Amino acid sequence: MIQVQALTKKYARTIAVDQISFEVAKGQIVGFLGPNGAGKTTTMRMLTCFLPPSAGMATVAGFDVLEQPLEVKRRIGYLPETPPIYPEMETAEYLKFVGRLKGLSGADIPKRVDYACDRCAIGDVKNKLLGRLSKGYRQRVGLAQAIIHNPDVLILDEPTAGLDPKQINETRDLIKGLAGDHTIILSTHILPEVEQTCEQVIIINKGKLVATDTVRNLQARARDAESVLVGIAGHNQNLEAGIVQHKLEQVAGVSRVLTKGQENGSILFEVESQKGRFLRGDLARAVVESGWDLNELRPAAMSLEEIFLQLTGSEASPGTEHAGGKADPQ
C-alpha cells in the first residue's frame, strides 16, 4: 500500500530525513517510532504531500506523492500532531466541511458524518463548538476528520499525545478497530503503544532508519543478545553474592554479570553473553557443580523500551524513569 524508497528531506543546514526506505502492506498497523526530533513528522508530512521530498520517492496506493498528489491525498486520512480544528465551528459542521473538502458529494456527507461520529464516540458533542471541547474530544474529532472519506491509508501523528490514561486506552482501541479497513501508520515515542497496537515497527533515529520489523521479531532479536536471569540460593548455607558473581564470570562466553538483588530467598543475577552463544546449560552446570541451588534460569526478555534505547543509542537508561517515579510518593 505504501512504498518508500530512499526518501530524503533536507533543510538549509540539516537533514531531517535521510534515505529512509520501507514498505507497508494493505491493512497493517505500523508503528513509527523514534525519539522527539527523529524525523517522524517530516516523513509523515512527505507521505501526505504536505512537504515535497528532497530526494527519493514515495508512493501511496500506487500513486507518486510528487507526480499525482491529488490522487494520493484522496486516499489518505491525516491527523497531524495538533488536531486541525477550527475553534469557531461546531463538530458536525466541521466534519461536513472536511467531508466536502475531501471530495464527498451531497448525499454521502450526512451518512459519513454519522459514521465517523459513531466510530469515534463523539456523537454527544455533535453540536458543540470545537473550541470548547476537551483535549480528548478534540483528538477524537481529529480522528473522525481523518476517516470521514473512508481513506485507504490513515496517517496519525502521535494520536495519543496529551491524553489521560483512560483516553489513551480508548484511542488505542479505536485505532485497532480501524485496522483492517484501513492501512494505518501511527507515530509515537511511547513504546507500550506500539507493543499494544502495532504489528510492525519502523524505528528511526536522527533521520535514519534504525530497524523495521514486526514487534515479535524485534523482541526475539533482542533476546538473541542472550541475557539470562539466574536465580541461585545456597544449599543450606549463606551465599556470598560476590563469590557467585565471580564464579559465573568464569563460565566461558560470559561477558558480564550483574547482581539484580534478592528474590524469594535466592539471589538474582543477570548474565550477559556474546551474541550467538547459548550458555544456559553451561551456567546451570557451573551452579550445580558449586553446590548451590539453581532456583531459576530464564532468558531476560527485553522490553521494547530496552530494544528501542539500545537501537537509538540513547543515554538514559530505561530504569531511570521508574526509579524517579518511585522516589516521588505522589
Add this chain to the structure above:
Amino acid sequence: MRNSWIICRKELGSYFVSPVAYLLLTMFGLIFGFFFWNALGYFVIEGMQMQMRGQAFPMNANEQIIRPLLSNVSVVGLFFIPMITMRLFAEEKRTGTIELLATSPIRDLEIIVGKWLAALVLYSCLLLFTALNFGFLFRYGNPDWKPLAVGYLGLLLQAGALLALGTFISTLTRNQIIAGAATFGVCLLLWVLEWVSGYETSTWARVLAYMSVITHFESFARGVLDSKDVVFYLTVIFLGLFFTARSMESLRWRS
C-alpha cells in the same frame, strides 16, 4: 471551482460567526453614514444659496454627492481591507489547520481563490451600507444609476486588488497583527503614491503615480469605464493571487 466555493463558505462562516464581520459592518456603517450626512448637508445648503442668489446653475446629485462619496469609500476601504485579510492564512498557519487544507485533494489555487472570494464578499457587504444611503437619493431625487453602477464596479475591482495583496501578505506570517499592519502599510503607500504627481512630472513620478490604486479609481467615480483602469486592477488581482500561490508553495518547501 466547487472546491473554491467550499473554502469560501467556510471563510464566510468564520467571519460571521465571530464578531469580526459585525464590528467591521458597524464601523463602516457609522463612518459612511457620517460622510453621507455631511455630503447631503453641503448639497442642501449650496442648493438654498443658489436659489437665493437666483442663479440657475444646475445642481447634480451624481456629481456633487455620489462622486465624492464614492471616492471617500475607496479611501475608507483602505483601512478596512487589512482587517479583512489579516487572518486568512496567518490564523491557519498558527493553529495548524493549514495542514488539513494542504493535505486535502484540492489545489492551492482553489484554496487561495476561495479565501480571496470570501474577503471580497465581506467587502461587498460593507458596500451594501452605502447602497442603503444612496437609496435615499433615488427615493427623493433623480440621480443617474449608471455612473453609480460603474462606481461600484470600480470599488469592487479596487478592493479585489488590495484584498489579493492582503491575502498574499497573510501567507507570509503566522501572526495576524503583523499581517494586518503590513497590509495597512502597503495599502496606505499605494494610496499616497499618487501625491508625487502634484509636484513632479518626471517619468519616475509618472510611473509611481500610475501605481497608485487611487489614481485608477477617479474615472470609475466619475462613472467612466476606462479599460486601462480595469486592466490595472485585474493585473494587480492576478499578481496578488499569483504571489500568494508562490508563497504557499515555498511554505511547503521551507517549513
